[in-house]
Each structure stands twice: as C-alpha cells, then as structure tokens.
Amino acid sequence: MAIKPRVPVREQPVEQRIHNFDSVPYGYNEEEAMAEAQRCIQCPDPPTCEAGCPVRIKIKDMNRLIAEGKFKEAYLLVKKAHAFPACTGRVCPQEDQCEGACILTKVGQPINIGKLEAFVADWAREHGVEEEGITEEREEKVAIIGSGPAGLACAADLRKFGFKVTIFETLHKPGGVLVYGIPNFRLPKEIVEYEINKLIEMGVEIKLNITIGQNISFEELKRDYDAIFLGTGAGAPQFMGIEGEKLNGVYSANEFLIRANLMKAYLFPEWDTPISVGKRVGVIGAGNVAMDAARTALRLGAEEVYIIYRRKMEYSPARNEEIEHAREEGIIFKELVNPVRFIGDENGWVKGVELIKMELGEKDSSGRPRPVPIKGSEFVMELDTVIEALGTVPNRLFLSRTPGLKTDRKGVIQVDDNLMTSIEGVFGGGDAISGAATVIKALGEGRRAAEAIKEYIDSKKKK
Amino acid sequence: MAHKITRKMDLNSEDFYVEVEAPLVAERFRAGNFVVLITVPHGERIPMSIMKAEDGKISMFIKKLGKTSWELYKSLDQFEHVIGPMGKPIDVKKYGRVVVASDLVCGHAENYALCKALKEAGNYVISFQTFPTAEEVYPEEVLARPVCDEYHLTTEDGSKGEEGHYLDILEEMLESGEKIDIIFAGGSLPNLKELGDLTKDYNIPTIVTVRQIMVDASGMCGACRVFVDGEMQLACIDGPMFDAHKIDWDAALRRPMMYVEQEKIAYERCKKLGRC
Structure with a gap:
C-alpha cells in the first residue's frame, strides 16, 4: 500500500521570518488538517502512537475525529489528557514520542500529530469552545508555587475538582518557561495568555511578584493552605566554568532569552530592556534552548551565528523541526568542538573563543558517544557575543529557604510515587523534580499531582 | 497592581x-x-x-x-x-563598633537602613556620608544622623562638614588606632574596591554592596554574577553585599558598563517624546 506523504505545513518564508519574531509555522487549516488526519490508518488497539505519548492522548481517536471534520470533539478529547494542547503541539519532541512511535515511520512519514494537536487547540480558541465547568465548590485551599507548565496544569485540574487555588509567581508575568524561555516565533505568547486567562476565568487566583521563601515564608504558606504544589522549575543557568566567562558579551542562554522574550528586548527602545548582539555570535550547546538563542540572535541582527557543539548534530537533543528551521535560516553548525577559554579585548569584552577539536569515543551514560578532546588541536574563532546554553538546574533561592525539603546534590526535589515531597502535604512536579525535561512531562506531572493532592485532602478529611 | x-x-x-x-x-x-x-x-x-x-x-x-x-x-x-x-539581608547582630559608609545615591539609602538596624541591635554605629561639595549634600531629614551614634558628613572639597572622602578620614582613624569591628559600605564601586584594599591591611571585615545589572533578580539569569573567593555568586540572591576582600573587582567593575550605548539610545528617544 502506498502511503501518501505528509500534508506540508505552510511556513513563513525564510527571508521574511529572520527579521521578525512571528510564528514560523502557520499551522494547518481545516482542509489540510482533515487530509493529514485521513492518512492515519487507525491501527488496531493499542496504537503505538499513544504509548509514545507521556500523557497518553487518545491520538488515534483524535485523528479520526479530525478526519471526519469533528474538530470540537477532537479538541475536547485531547483536553481530557492535558490542559495545554496549543503549547505542546508546538514544543513537544514529537519525533521521540508519538510520531516516533507511529507505525507509518516504517513505510514513510508518520502522521504529523504535533501539528494536528496544535490545529485542534487553535481551532477551539478561534471558535470559543468552552469546556465542562467546576462540578462542586470545595472549601480547601491549595497553593501552587510557580506558574510554569507544571503549576498551570496542576491548577487547572485542582480548580476543576472545586478547590480554591492560588498560584504564586516570582516574575511579573505568569507562564514560566512558556513566557520567559520559549521565543514567540516558536510559541506565540497570545496562545499562552489565552490559556492562562481561561484559568483565571475558572477562578484560579494568580499572585505575581511573590517569591516564596523570600517575601512570603514557606511556613506561612503551610499554615494557610491544605496542600502545596511545587512547580518551581529548573530556572538557574549552568556555566562552563572556564576562563573568560567574566567578560562582557558572555551571556547565559537564560539571560539572553529572558531579555528577549519576557522583557521584549527585541522591541528596544520601545521597550526599555536592552540586549547586546554582536556581528558574530557563538552559542555553546545544541539543545532546544541553544536553537532558540541562535535564532533569536539572528533576528536581532547578528550576521553570523554559530552553534558550537562538542558532539555531532545527530546526537543533539533538540527537536528536528528546530534544527531544520535553524539550518534553513542560516545558522552554522560547528560540530565536534568544545570551548577551552573565552578571549577578551583590552576593554574586557569577549572577542573570541579558543576551541579544541573533539572526536567521538565510547558510549556514555546518555547512550551517546562520549566526546573526547584531540590533544593539540586548539584553534581560535573570532566572536563578539557568546551565549552559553548548557542546560539549567533548580533555582537555589527557593530551596535554600525551604527547610526540610529533600533534594539531590543538584537541588532536584525528591518525591515519592504519589509525587509527595519529604514534607507532608507538599507535592512537586515538572523540572523541579526531574532536573530539566519537557513541557509535556511537566504538564503530565502537574495533572498527576492534582489527583494525588485531591486524594491527600480527601483522606485527611476522613480522619 | x-x-x-x-x-x-x-x-x-x-x-x-x-x-x-x-x-x-x-x-x-x-x-x-x-x-x-x-x-x-x-x-x-x-x-x-x-x-x-x-x-x-x-x-x-x-x-x-x-x-x-x-x-x-x-x-x-x-x-x-x-x-x-x-536579596539577602545582612546578619544584624551585635558586632561592637560598626562603621557604615557611603558616597553615592544608593549607598546613601543603604547607609540609613543599615545604621538603623545595626544601632537597634546594640552596636555603636559610626556613619560616614560623603558628597562632592556642599551643594550636593542631601536635605538633613534623609541623612543617617538620627539613626547612628557618631555621624560624619564629609565633602570632598571641604565646603561642608569634614573635608575629604570617607576613605581618607577612615584611614586616619585606623592609623590612629581607633578600634573598628566591622565595616558596611555602599556607593561607588571603585571606592569600595579601595576601601577593601585599605581595611585588608587592618584585618577588618568589610561588607560592601556590589551593584550589578540584574534582569529577573531571582537567580534565573546569571547577569549579576560576581566572583567571590573564586566562586561564582549571584548578587541578586547571594548578595548584594559581599566581603570586599574576596571580590574579583576587575569583573565587578566592568560588567555594569555593558549597555552604555543602548542606555543613550533609550534616553534620547524618551527625551524626544517629552517624557524625560
């Protein structure tokens, strides 16, 4: 049987999009979505795609409903699995999850499940589809720390259970990594705002500019709420710890992206926050954050942007779509090199990086070949901006002021099978309990924690 | 809001x-x-x-x-x-004889707050506030005089109060053998560096505010990284006050210069709009 190729996704032309921060994919329209969904061969149960989904979306049924033009039904079905399909449709690593598990990969291209998921969510937003409301109001109060994906997902479900839910957020805008981290060209901010406004309409209270442990103590929170969910994320940057990191012009990807996304530095001087981008920009690392930083630098006017990666791109943890988009936009991939030190000019600004060539050795704990430096292969590359995208760790501000909370060496919060931390009634989810993972995993854990919190409060009530 | x-x-x-x-x-x-x-x-x-x-x-x-x-x-x-x-508050406790010194706008604000807290904790608090000339001296009502035990208003040209920068007067005090248990200071970074150099010889703990550019100010971006005793610290959550004897001053002095050009652009635009 010949399998039709994927329905292509219309995108902003390269020469246009490298000058703006608007969404790169336009997404499917109704006809395109139906045609793509009709490619689904409706495998016998259990379909492999669903097993590949961390939150077990009923993908096969979603595809069938879309194929039949029943978009509202498809949307409500997806929403049963998790709260923010418009976001995950755009940011999940589908090739490692649902699409990677799609049976069609054996004979051709898998169903474009990500774009179909985003389509139903966008369709529902444009058509004002309402979901089921709150079944019964309850007296108990739950505090959620952090308004990123885990916290939002947990809040949505707890509110549906009828609890009074308050989210505390350190920053002046809610959304966590969806707002400060992921650029608009990948996840338009109006989508995140829409989803958050839905939660507020449901009755979720969001208190901004509050850092628990800093301006409200954790003890106070414990006293005032029946349960607490920690969705504090992994927001602190890691640096290489090499010579020259103190130079001006050396950024963490976190800072670079917070300036660009949260503070809208790309609209400077209409917006007040500045950002400094030179002509030759080097991004250290090759994950999604590195791609985001590189493409942001390009849009901010850099002439040449390099991804500097110690392995080969085939081992990059970034989504295929991001690597493809970056390549199309002219990002240059420097593989098998690693920075040894950054070099500064007489004014203390970075002017280059000394790199050492690497070769791939035995497999390491990540299952990828370990990069090994080649002795004597050092060389200098001129750069005037460096962005280190080396991954993140949990923020120690919250941890240092929360006594009794068990973490590992890196500050990752330890939880039991019910996502309860070492403190009774305090639960956790998302990057705060896993280091740094995916949005969908955080959404799934937020949801599981909501269930666990409900059970915890119910069982306490019985006593 | x-x-x-x-x-x-x-x-x-x-x-x-x-x-x-x-x-x-x-x-x-x-x-x-x-x-x-x-x-x-x-x-x-x-x-x-x-x-x-x-x-x-x-x-x-x-x-x-x-x-x-x-x-x-x-x-x-x-x-x-x-x-x-x-940020992290200072450890407010009884040290004994405490000096609080400042020579610039934010430092002067901190001077008042630090004096007040340290005096309430039972210390003998000596405050120094330095201005360039009499013309720049702030109105009396905002100076730290009422919240310390010994107050030194100094001007660099001597047009009001004692003549000289607090660094000069403090140096004389230390040379004369006056006992100081700890110093807190804020203001101009180059002068704080100099203060550290001075007090190191006398082995007096010296805690200074290292003003750096911040973005989220909650430990997320690393913009305000300061190198203390070779370790990277964040001024926003580990500071903003650090041990002056352990700071990598070259880096700390350089980082605030990062956006000088952009700052000019933003100001000129605002002026044109009639809002600045």
Whole structure:
C-alpha cells in the first residue's frame, strides 16, 4: 500500500521570518488538517502512537475525529489528557514520542500529530469552545508555587475538582518557561495568555511578584493552605566554568532569552530592556534552548551565528523541526568542538573563543558517544557575543529557604510515587523534580499531582 | 497592581527621593534587601536600594541617569510593579563598633537602613556620608544622623562638614588606632574596591554592596554574577553585599558598563517624546 506523504505545513518564508519574531509555522487549516488526519490508518488497539505519548492522548481517536471534520470533539478529547494542547503541539519532541512511535515511520512519514494537536487547540480558541465547568465548590485551599507548565496544569485540574487555588509567581508575568524561555516565533505568547486567562476565568487566583521563601515564608504558606504544589522549575543557568566567562558579551542562554522574550528586548527602545548582539555570535550547546538563542540572535541582527557543539548534530537533543528551521535560516553548525577559554579585548569584552577539536569515543551514560578532546588541536574563532546554553538546574533561592525539603546534590526535589515531597502535604512536579525535561512531562506531572493532592485532602478529611 | 508614589522631592540637582506604597515590601524589608522596580508596562526590571520602610511605604534615592530614572522623575506618579524585598539581608547582630559608609545615591539609602538596624541591635554605629561639595549634600531629614551614634558628613572639597572622602578620614582613624569591628559600605564601586584594599591591611571585615545589572533578580539569569573567593555568586540572591576582600573587582567593575550605548539610545528617544 502506498502511503501518501505528509500534508506540508505552510511556513513563513525564510527571508521574511529572520527579521521578525512571528510564528514560523502557520499551522494547518481545516482542509489540510482533515487530509493529514485521513492518512492515519487507525491501527488496531493499542496504537503505538499513544504509548509514545507521556500523557497518553487518545491520538488515534483524535485523528479520526479530525478526519471526519469533528474538530470540537477532537479538541475536547485531547483536553481530557492535558490542559495545554496549543503549547505542546508546538514544543513537544514529537519525533521521540508519538510520531516516533507511529507505525507509518516504517513505510514513510508518520502522521504529523504535533501539528494536528496544535490545529485542534487553535481551532477551539478561534471558535470559543468552552469546556465542562467546576462540578462542586470545595472549601480547601491549595497553593501552587510557580506558574510554569507544571503549576498551570496542576491548577487547572485542582480548580476543576472545586478547590480554591492560588498560584504564586516570582516574575511579573505568569507562564514560566512558556513566557520567559520559549521565543514567540516558536510559541506565540497570545496562545499562552489565552490559556492562562481561561484559568483565571475558572477562578484560579494568580499572585505575581511573590517569591516564596523570600517575601512570603514557606511556613506561612503551610499554615494557610491544605496542600502545596511545587512547580518551581529548573530556572538557574549552568556555566562552563572556564576562563573568560567574566567578560562582557558572555551571556547565559537564560539571560539572553529572558531579555528577549519576557522583557521584549527585541522591541528596544520601545521597550526599555536592552540586549547586546554582536556581528558574530557563538552559542555553546545544541539543545532546544541553544536553537532558540541562535535564532533569536539572528533576528536581532547578528550576521553570523554559530552553534558550537562538542558532539555531532545527530546526537543533539533538540527537536528536528528546530534544527531544520535553524539550518534553513542560516545558522552554522560547528560540530565536534568544545570551548577551552573565552578571549577578551583590552576593554574586557569577549572577542573570541579558543576551541579544541573533539572526536567521538565510547558510549556514555546518555547512550551517546562520549566526546573526547584531540590533544593539540586548539584553534581560535573570532566572536563578539557568546551565549552559553548548557542546560539549567533548580533555582537555589527557593530551596535554600525551604527547610526540610529533600533534594539531590543538584537541588532536584525528591518525591515519592504519589509525587509527595519529604514534607507532608507538599507535592512537586515538572523540572523541579526531574532536573530539566519537557513541557509535556511537566504538564503530565502537574495533572498527576492534582489527583494525588485531591486524594491527600480527601483522606485527611476522613480522619 | 500599580503602586502609587506618595512623595517625590529633589535631593540635589542629580538625585531625587521617591516614596511609594508597597505594603508587602515594607512589611518584610530587612537591612541589606533591595527592591525591583518596573516603572511602566514596557519597563525594565531595575534593582534599587531602600532607605526606609514604614507604614506600608518604602523610600528610595534615585539618580537621574537614563531613560527610566528621568521619566520617573519627570512624568510618573506610580510604579507598574514594586517587587521585593529581594536579596539577602545582612546578619544584624551585635558586632561592637560598626562603621557604615557611603558616597553615592544608593549607598546613601543603604547607609540609613543599615545604621538603623545595626544601632537597634546594640552596636555603636559610626556613619560616614560623603558628597562632592556642599551643594550636593542631601536635605538633613534623609541623612543617617538620627539613626547612628557618631555621624560624619564629609565633602570632598571641604565646603561642608569634614573635608575629604570617607576613605581618607577612615584611614586616619585606623592609623590612629581607633578600634573598628566591622565595616558596611555602599556607593561607588571603585571606592569600595579601595576601601577593601585599605581595611585588608587592618584585618577588618568589610561588607560592601556590589551593584550589578540584574534582569529577573531571582537567580534565573546569571547577569549579576560576581566572583567571590573564586566562586561564582549571584548578587541578586547571594548578595548584594559581599566581603570586599574576596571580590574579583576587575569583573565587578566592568560588567555594569555593558549597555552604555543602548542606555543613550533609550534616553534620547524618551527625551524626544517629552517624557524625560
């Protein structure tokens, strides 16, 4: 049987999009979505795609409903699995999850499940589809720390259970990594705002500019709420710890992206926050954050942007779509090199990086070949901006002021099978309990924690 | 969410005083903390020192430097956000004879707050506030005189108070063998570096405010990284006050210069719009 190729996704032309921060994919329209969904061969149960989904979306049924033009039904079905399909449709690593598990990969291209998921969510937003409301109001109060994906997902479900839910957020805008981290060209901010406004309409209270442990103590929170969910994320940057990191012009990807996304530095001087981008920009690392930083630098006017990666791109943890988009936009991939030190000019600004060539050795704990430096292969590359995208760790501000909370060496919060931390009634989810993972995993854990919190409060009530 | 400005006044031709409603910050403020301001909806996040926190309001000293501060001075009667208290408070306890010194706008604000807290903890507090000339000296009501035990107003040209910078007078004090148990200081970074060099010889613990550029000011971006004893620390959550004897001063002095060009652009634009 010949399998039709994927329905292509219309995108902003390269020469246009490298000058703006608007969404790169336009997404499917109704006809395109139906045609793509009709490619689904409706495998016998259990379909492999669903097993590949961390939150077990009923993908096969979603595809069938879309194929039949029943978009509202498809949307409500997806929403049963998790709260923010418009976001995950755009940011999940589908090739490692649902699409990677799609049976069609054996004979051709898998169903474009990500774009179909985003389509139903966008369709529902444009058509004002309402979901089921709150079944019964309850007296108990739950505090959620952090308004990123885990916290939002947990809040949505707890509110549906009828609890009074308050989210505390350190920053002046809610959304966590969806707002400060992921650029608009990948996840338009109006989508995140829409989803958050839905939660507020449901009755979720969001208190901004509050850092628990800093301006409200954790003890106070414990006293005032029946349960607490920690969705504090992994927001602190890691640096290489090499010579020259103190130079001006050396950024963490976190800072670079917070300036660009949260503070809208790309609209400077209409917006007040500045950002400094030179002509030759080097991004250290090759994950999604590195791609985001590189493409942001390009849009901010850099002439040449390099991804500097110690392995080969085939081992990059970034989504295929991001690597493809970056390549199309002219990002240059420097593989098998690693920075040894950054070099500064007489004014203390970075002017280059000394790199050492690497070769791939035995497999390491990540299952990828370990990069090994080649002795004597050092060389200098001129750069005037460096962005280190080396991954993140949990923020120690919250941890240092929360006594009794068990973490590992890196500050990752330890939880039991019910996502309860070492403190009774305090639960956790998302990057705060896993280091740094995916949005969908955080959404799934937020949801599981909501269930666990409900059970915890119910069982306490019985006593 | 906006915070109403309840008082604004000139301190001298460059600096001004702002008092704003911020009950949560005022209630929790401790000496050493700072606040993050967002003046307008499109504004940047600016860390600012606090002079005092009373009756649900906080008071700050601000220098008219660039777009944000000029616009605030000229055109605003409220802040979009006042966030805090941020940062680590100092360890307020009985040290004995304590010096608190400052020579610039934010340092002067901290001077008042530090003196007040340290005096309440039973210390003998000696405050130094240095201004260039008599003309720049702030109005008496905001100086640290009433909250310390021994007050030294100094001007560099000697036109008011004692003549010289606090560094000179302190050096004389130390040479004469006067006993000082600890020094807290804020203001000009090069002078804080010099202070550290001076007190190191006398082995006097010296804790200084290392003002750095911040973005989120909650440990997320690393913009305010300061190298202390070879270790990377973040001024926003580990500071902003650090041991002057252990700071990598070259890096700390350089980093605040990162956006000088952009600051000019923003200010010129604001001026054209008639808001600065």
